[in-house]
Amino acid sequence: MVDQHLRRRNIRDERVLEAMAAIPRELFMPEDVRSGAYDDEPAPIGHGQTISQPYMTALMAQALRLRGTETVLEVGTGAGYHAAVLAMLASRVVTIELVPELADAARRNLETAGLSDRVLVVTGDGSIGYPSGAPYDAISVAAAAPRAPDCLLEQLRDGGRLVIPVGSLEEQDLLVITRSGGKTKTKTAARCRFVPLRGGEGWKLS
Numbered sequence: 781m782v783d784q785h786l787r788r789r790n791i792r793d794e795r796v797l798e799a800m801a802a803i804p805r806e807l808f809m810p811e812d813v814r815s816g817a818y819d820d821e822p823a824p825i826g827h828g829q830t831i832s833q834p835y836m837t838a839l840m841a842q843a844l845r846l847r848g849t850e851t852v853l854e855v856g857t858g859a860g861y862h863a864a865v866l867a868m869l870a871s872r873v874v875t876i877e878l879v880p881e882l883a884d885a886a887r888r889n890l891e892t893a894g895l896s897d898r899v900l901v902v903t904g905d906g907s908i909g910y911p912s913g914a915p916y917d918a919i920s921v922a923a924a925a926p927r928a929p930d931c932l933l934e935q936l937r938d939g940g941r942l943v944i945p946v947g948s949l950e951e952q953d954l955l956v957i958t959r960s961g962g963k964t965k966t967k968t969a970a971r972c973r974f975v976p977l978r979g980g981e982g983w984k985l986s
């Protein structure tokens with residue numbers, strides 16, 4: 781997976797490549813889809829949600845430029861794979877998941893992977909961030925938002941980065957937003973397709 785799908789494309793951060801080589805992705809997948817664990821594809825994890833495509837996980841992690849000392853907020857834990865990758869790259873990860881059953885599964889998966897001491901899994905609406913853990917050096921949002929929520933930018937440390945898919949329900953731009961003083965600078969890293977961000981700052985879906 782690392783050589784074929786990541787290294788050959790534009791994933792150059794050796795720490796990201798090492799983290800993804802080290803973490804067994806199948807651990808975070810239901811048994812019936814584990815045979816495809818190292819394909820470059822998203823996969824269903826139950827409750828209508830997915831584990832992201834490995835390339836997208838790598839691209840998002842690389843965009844945060846983590847060096848090992850950071851506190852990171854992830855919104856949309858799913859089964860916890862991306863949180864595990866972030867935990868290998870930073871010092872501490874707070875990850876928040878709206879679906880209680882998925883948050884429970886993620887806690888178990890991270891425990892099995894031996895990473896639970898570095899990751900706090902919170903059950904709740906992450907579209908408004910998690911103010912009690914702020915400020916964060918980096919924020920990674922794993923669900924498609926109609927816009928980048930101001931409250932997430934407010935929870936970012938000066939110089940920190942937010943990576944977030946923004947667009948319609950069908951397709952989004954993966955934005956990398958850097959906060960600098962009161963200003964922000966935005967770059968687009970890729971076109972992408974994520975499951976919707978729900979909650980207060982997300983999509984109102986019935």
Ligand code: SAH
Pocket residue numbers: 829830831832833855856857858859860861862863876877878879882904905906907908922923975976977978979980982
């Ligand atoms: N990070 C995962 C991808 C999870 S998919 C990975 O490792 O691949 C996106 C997740 O975001 C889903 O589990 C969904 O339930 C969750 N989600 C959607 N809206 C949310 C919200 N407002 N707060 C927290 N989680 C949310």
